[in-house]
Amino acid sequence: MAEGKIVYIASPYAGDVEGNVEFAKAACRLAMGQGNTPVAAHLLYPQMLDDSVPEQRELGIRMGLKLLGACSELWLCGGRISNGMQEELKEAWKQGIPVRRIPWEAVAQLMGQDAGGQMQPMGYMGVSP
Template sequence: MMRLVILESPFAGDVDANIAYARSCVRDSLQRGEAPIASHLLYTQPGIRDDTIPAERRQGIDAGLAWRAVAQASVVYVDRGISPGVRYGISGALQAGIPVEFRSIEGRDVGQMISEAAL
């Protein structure tokens, strides 16, 4: 059975680059035998939620985090940094008692990235 994970990576900012990165993260997660939910790729599609409207952005983030009820882990990909939205996801996972894992698909030092983000 595939492990259910919430995938965390930045979205706001350089949206096009962040979408491309998030897609690579989904691919990596699938290759690890996981079933990831990447709500920032799903809910931000045209006609669903507008990420530039704060209330809609928050609703999309919260909808993705509702998956905590069934997720076995929150997987944070750190290559593009740890954004406020990613921090929010990490905090929610920790509060829910869900394990948080940090990963790099670009061979970066994950420990250093976490230290720089002051987590």
């Protein structure tokens, strides 16, 4: 790995779950393509918890925030910041974790690509509190 950072991937989940999962997977591939190790709690916990049950959704968010504390950066991916992403952003600022804003276009070009496909390094914009 080039940099070897552990980066927390934040992107929308609710709504178009199928499309949002594909987007999150592409964001993870983008991070891997830059030599980083992605963590995407919203790809993990919905496999065990029911996001439509408020208590389970809250538990998944809390566990994700705990994972965020072990990460080098938070990547906010896409064109909108969901409520869950807003919580992740606040926690990153609270913990002094650097935040990067990853444009939708940088991720979208990797959608539908399997993990073995070509990945190009992409630039990103910083987000400050």
